[in-house]
Each structure stands twice: as C-alpha cells, then as structure tokens.
Amino acid sequence: MEKQEKIIEELESDVSELIEKELDSAPAILGINVGTAEGTKIASKFKKEEIKMTTGEITAANSSLVFLSSKMLRDSLNQDVSYNLIFSKEKIVLSILTENITMITYLNRELAELEGLDSFINRLQKLSLQITAIAETSDILKEEIFKGLKRAIPNTLVLAIITKDGLPIKIQSTMPEPILSAMVAALYNLSGVLLESHMEYCIIGGENGSVIIHDLDENRVLALAVPESDERKLGSYIAKIKAIIQ
Numbered sequence: 608m609e610k611q612e613k614i615i616e617e618l619e620s621d622v623s624e625l626i627e628k629e630l631d632s633a634p635a636i637l638g639i640n641v642g643t644a645e646g647t648k649i650a651s652k653f654k655k656e657e658i659k660m661t662t663g664e665i666t667a668a669n670s671s672l673v674f675l676s677s678k679m680l681r682d683s684l685n686q687d688v689s690y691n692l693i694f695s696k697e698k699i700v701l702s703i704l705t706e707n708i709t710m711i712t713y714l715n716r717e718l719a720e721l722e723g724l725d726s727f728i729n730r731l732q733k734l735s736l737q738i739t740a741i742a743e744t745s746d747i748l749k750e751e752i753f754k755g756l757k758r759a760i761p762n763t764l765v766l767a768i769i770t771k772d773g774l775p776i777k778i779q780s781t782m783p784e785p786i787l788s789a790m791v792a793a794l795y796n797l798s799g800v801l802l803e804s805h806m807e808y809c810i811i812g813g814e815n816g817s818v819i820i821h822d823l824d825e826n827r828v829l830a831l832a833v834p835e836s837d838e839r840k841l842g843s844y845i846a847k848i849k850a851i852i853q
Contacts, residue, residue, distance in 0.1 A: 615649060618745045622650040622738050629734055630654060635718035635727070637698070640711045641738055642666035644674075645751050645768055646776045646827055649708070649742070658713070667826040669711040671774035673704040678784065690728055699724070703732055705739040707748055752823070753777055755851040756831065760844055764816070765832035767791060768823065776827065791830040795820055808845060812836055821848050 626639045630652055638653030640662055651662040658665065677688040693700040699714040712731050719727055742748060756766060765780040765787070773792030775784040798806040798820075808821040816834045819841070823829045829852070835841060 614745055614747050615647070618742065618747055619650045621741050623652060625734060625737060625741075626650060626652045629730075633722075633727075633730075635715045635722060637713040637715055639713075639731075639734075640665045640669065641735075642670060642709050643742075643747065643751060644670060644704070644707060644709055644777060645753055646670035646770070647747075647751070649738075649747070653713070661826075663824070663826045665711060666709070667770045667776060668774065669702055670709050670776045671770055672711075673702050673709050674775055674777060675784075676702070677704060690732065692724070692728075701727065701731060703735045705735050708735065708739050708742055710735045710738065752829070752852055753779075756829075756848065759847040759851060760831065760833065762835070763831050763833055765818070765830070767830045769828050769830070770826060771795065771828055780832075787830075791820055791828060795822075795828050808848075810841060810845075812841075817841055819844060819848070821845075821852070823852055 622641055626641070629639060630636055637655070638651070638658065640651040641649045643649065646667040648662055648666040651665070660668070672691060673688065676691045680686050680688045688704055691702040694716065697716055699716045699719055701712045701714060703710045710731065714727060753766065753768065757763060765782070767778040767780060767787055768776045769788040769791055770776060771792060773789045775788040778784045778787060780787055794809065795806060798809050806822060808819060811818040813836060815836055816832060817836055818830065818832045821829045829848070833844060
C-alpha cells in the first residue's frame with residue numbers, strides 16, 4: 608500500500624496541474640475529481656467547499672455510477688458508455704469513464720447551459736484522455752487491487768469491490784451485481800454491529816468453499832469466493848489480501 612501511495616502522490620501532482628488549468632479556464636466548472644475504475648482517488652480540486660462528501664467518497668460513488676451506467680447501456684443497447692449527466696436545479700454532474708480512469712465534474716447549471724453542454728462534454732472527454740495517458744505511463748494501474756488479487760489467488764471464483772453503502776464498483780461474478788453488492792454490504796455492516804467495533808474481515812465457510820469479506824478502506828469493501836475450506840489455506844489467502852491492500 609505504501610508503494611501505491613507513493614505512485615499516487617507522484618501522479619497526483621501531474622493530474623492536479625491539468626485539473627487546475629481546466630478550473631481556471633471555465634467559470635462553470637465547480638470541481639473535478641479523478642480516480643481509477645476501482646475507486647482509488649488520484650486527484651481532486653474544487654473551487655469552493657460546497658461538496659459535503661469526502662473526495663474518497665466521491666471517487667467510490669462515481670466509480671460505482673459509471674460501472675452501473677456502463678452495464679445498463681451495454682445490456683440494453685449493446686453500446687459502451689461515453690458519459691453520464693445528472694441534473695439538479697443548480698448543478699450538473701458529468702461523469703466520464705475511460706478504459707482506466709473515472710472522472711466526475713461538478714458544473715454550475717446556469718453557466719454550463721449558457722455556454723452549451725456539448726462543449727463541456729467534449730473538452731472534459733479530452734481532459735480525461737489526457738489524464739488516462741498520464742496514468743498509463745505510471746505504475747498505478749499495475750498496483751490495482753483487482754489485478755493483484757487475481758494474480759495472487761488465481762482460483763478466485765467471485766471477486767468484488769463495493770462501496771460500504773452497497774454499491775458495486777468492480778465485480779467478477781455470475782450473480783447480479785446489485786444483489787451481490789447489497790448482500791456483502793449487509794454482512795459487513797451486521798458484522799460491525801455484532802462486534803460493536805470496526806470489522807477487519809470475516810469468513811463464511813462452506814463444505815467445499817468459502818467467502819472472505821475484508822475491509823478495504825474508509826469507503827470500500829472487498830469480497831471474494833474461493834473453492835477452499837481448509838483453515839490453513841484460507842489463512843494464507845487472508846495474508847495475501849493484506850499484503851496487497853495494506
């Protein structure tokens with residue numbers, strides 16, 4: 608985890624510079640937050656402290672939003688998602704997904720509509736591609752948890768990263784993503800209630816397989832299923848998970 612933090616620190620400097628230029632050039636842009644597809648925050652800049660959520664919460668929620676939007680568009684129209692627009696009376700939220708990063712932009716609705724939303728979509732899509740190019744030259748994508756776990760535990764049957772509110776961020780499973788996410792979040796939260804403290808991890812053991820649920824960070828939870836019930840083997844899996852996420 609220390610290695611990942613160092614990579615993010617170096618990456619954040621370059622990405623923040625691009626974000627600041629975009630903020631300075633457009634009065635309608637209130638803030639921009641960039642993360643990986645797995646919900647790891649890369650960089651975030653806001654003109655005013657108008658957002659109550661933490662930047663980590665924004666990143667995780669946006670990763671979940673683009674994941675669900677992408678799946679809905681692919682399943683219903685067999686198309687890849689380009690962007691997602693959400694409107695309120697005063698603000699517009701524009702979320703963009705590239706192959707490797709997610710970007711969420713908060714816009715002043717009145718100013719953005721005066722200038723034209725198409726222009727903002729185009730310029731911010733170009734910005735996201737610039738940031739993706741920077742991310743691809745760093746080692747951040749090699750350090751992503753999903754890839755690391757699949758390498759470390761190749762016999763994993765189910766692998767999921769979700770928000771603690773029960774929203775899917777990235778999932779590999781035959782079970783429907785919203786159902787799996789809701790079940791994992793419920794188990795995580797109930798475990799904390801029973802412990803009356805923070806849950807580190809839990810194991811749901813079966814005769815020929817087990818599910819491991821592990822706290823990931825303040826915003827995310829990890830779950831994986833393996834065809835293994837031997838306690839010593841499960842202990843080695845827990846050790847591998849900790850080595851990757853800590």
